[in-house]
Amino acid sequence: MDRAFLENGKVMAAIDNTASLGDVDPSHYDVVHLPGGHGTMWDFAQNERLGEIVAQIYEQGGLISAICHGPAGLVNAKLSDGSYLVSSKRLTSFTNSEEEAVGKVEIVPYLLETALRERGASYRAVANFDPHIEADGRVLTGQNPLSSRLLGNAMVRALRS
Numbered sequence: 276m277d278r279a280f281l282e283n284g285k286v287m288a289a290i291d292n293t294a295s296l297g298d299v300d301p302s303h304y305d306v307v308h309l310p311g312g313h314g315t316m317w318d319f320a321q322n323e324r325l326g327e328i329v330a331q332i333y334e335q336g337g338l339i340s341a342i343c344h345g346p347a348g349l350v351n352a353k354l355s356d357g358s359y360l361v362s363s364k365r366l367t368s369f370t371n372s373e374e375e376a377v378g379k380v381e382i383v384p385y386l387l388e389t390a391l392r393e394r395g396a397s398y399r400a401v402a403n404f405d406p407h408i409e410a411d412g413r414v415l416t417g418q419n420p421l422s423s424r425l426l427g428n429a430m431v432r433a434l435r436s
Contacts, residue, residue, distance in 0.1 A: 311343025
């Protein structure tokens with residue numbers, strides 16, 4: 276499967292022509308979705324430009340969605356008043372106990388649940404690896420990969436309203 280993906284000329288052309296975050300004009304977007312995966316724990320929170328894009332799209336009335344480790348991109352996103360976007364927002368992400376269950380606590384640079392709580396999020400979760408989402412206005416989050424369908428359906432409902 277990976278080989279077929281990498282050998283697909285259309286896919287590779289799209290990847291080769293992907294805009295960098297520096298070239299993204301947030302005023303042209305109504306939605307941002309932050310996918311998961313452990314790699315986001317190193318890339319998302321530390322990327323100031325990503326935080327600026329997320330905050331601007333949110334402040335212009337856009338929808339913010341993130342799943343699993345994707346909410347790492349929300350950790351340092353600050354609104355124009357200087358407050359953290361996640362402050363007082365009801366949300367979820369891959370939990371500390373899920374991180375422990377997969378044996379990554381000593382590998383990841385921080386625990387996402389802890390970081391979101393430290394930024395003032397009203398954090399909610401269910402049992403490890405059960406599907407779960409939180410929808411707080413225009414901020415939608417999913418706890419883990421099994422939450423993908425729920426989150427996708429919530430995004431469609433939010434976009435239709």
